[in-house]
Amino acid sequence: xxxPSPYAARLxxxxxxxxxxxxxxxxxxxxxxxxxxxxxxxxxxxxxRGEHHGLEPVVAHLPGVRVIMPDLPGFGETAPLPGxxxxxxxxxxxxxxxxxxVAPGAVVLGHSFGSIVASAAVAGGLRTPRLILVNPIGAPAxxxxxxxxxxxxxxxxxxxxxxxxxxxTELLRNRxxxxxxxxxxxxxxxxxxxxFVHDQHDTYFSRFSDREVLSQAFRTSVSHDVREFxxxxxxxTLLVAAQRDDITPIEAERHLATLFPDAELTEIAxxxxxxxxxxxxxxxxxxxRFLRPLAVPAP
Numbered sequence: 001x002x003x004p005s006p007y008a009a010r011l012x013x014x015x016x017x018x019x020x021x022x023x024x025x026x027x028x029x030x031x032x033x034x035x036x037x038x039x040x041x042x043x044x045x046x047x048x049r050g051e052h053h054g055l056e057p058v059v060a061h062l063p064g065v066r067v068i069m070p071d072l073p074g075f076g077e078t079a080p081l082p083g084x085x086x087x088x089x090x091x092x093x094x095x096x097x098x099x100x101x102v103a104p105g106a107v108v109l110g111h112s113f114g115s116i117v118a119s120a121a122v123a124g125g126l127r128t129p130r131l132i133l134v135n136p137i138g139a140p141a142x143x144x145x146x147x148x149x150x151x152x153x154x155x156x157x158x159x160x161x162x163x164x165x166x167x168x169t170e171l172l173r174n175r176x177x178x179x180x181x182x183x184x185x186x187x188x189x190x191x192x193x194x195x196f197v198h199d200q201h202d203t204y205f206s207r208f209s210d211r212e213v214l215s216q217a218f219r220t221s222v223s224h225d226v227r228e229f230x231x232x233x234x235x236x237t238l239l240v241a242a243q244r245d246d247i248t249p250i251e252a253e254r255h256l257a258t259l260f261p262d263a264e265l266t267e268i269a270x271x272x273x274x275x276x277x278x279x280x281x282x283x284x285x286x287x288x289r290f291l292r293p294l295a296v297p298a299p
Contacts, residue, residue: 004196022101023094029070029077030069032068044069050075074208074214086216088117095118096125138227169211185272239253242279
């Protein structure tokens with residue numbers, strides 16, 4: 001039985017429509033939240049193994065803002081890109097074409113792995129007035145205090161790709177392993193919120209199309225970080241970082257902010273890599289302030 005969302009009442013007040021668009025020869029599923037006549041439109045890109053539902057708690061705290069959220073290729077309801085390896089160039093090209101087709105001129109937002117995709121696309125020429133990165137990946141995955149866990153994850157995904165198909169796919173979708181990942185990332189002490197977080201991961205964390213795409217996306221996620229793209233991003237950029245993030249320590253996020261020509265950093269205490277689930281109101285508040293020059297209304 002699904003665990004009720006603590007943000008459901010807010011989200012229910014925001015209109016939403018599902019659409020599809022042809023991008024790079026494939027069909028991308030996307031959802032549009034908020035009023036059509038909003039002063040500001042945000043194009044939001046979710047993280048690795050997730051899909052658009054993960055960012056809904058943040059959307060719930062952005063009434064009056066139009067938010068367009070696609071599922072990344074190979075995840076959720078979006079099919080893999082035909083004939084393409086799902087590397088950073090493919091994801092950046094996909095986002096650039098999607099933005100030009102569906103959301104020209106939108107503010108671009110990326111969460112976690114989505115921060116790498118968004119940064120690569122904007123550095124590569126995607127036109128946007130502003131860039132927002134939530135839980136940005138601001139340091140190499142194979143360095144720092146969690147390098148051992150990253151190497152274990154590499155082994156896990158390698159096994160999933162090399163074992164016989166049925167066994168490998170079952171390993172990658174194993175609910176016990178998904179729960180261990182969820183428990184490791186959650187920082188909240190609120191039991192109801194923790195149940196919601198775990199239910200979200202149980203429900204959506206295994207909605208990948210196939211193990212090959214998942215393996216390609218994982219290799220992309222650990223082979224790149226936002227630092228390599230930051231110097232080439234000239235638009236105003238907001239980093240929303242967590243002080244207890246196990247994936248990118250806050251010290252690395254503070255350094256990352258200095259690599260952009262024009263960036264500001266908002267730090268959120270008592271949360272880790274799940275800002276979008278545990279502190280969406282704080283994240284949305286920082287986003288609204290950042291978008292204020294675009295006439296974003298108060299909540």
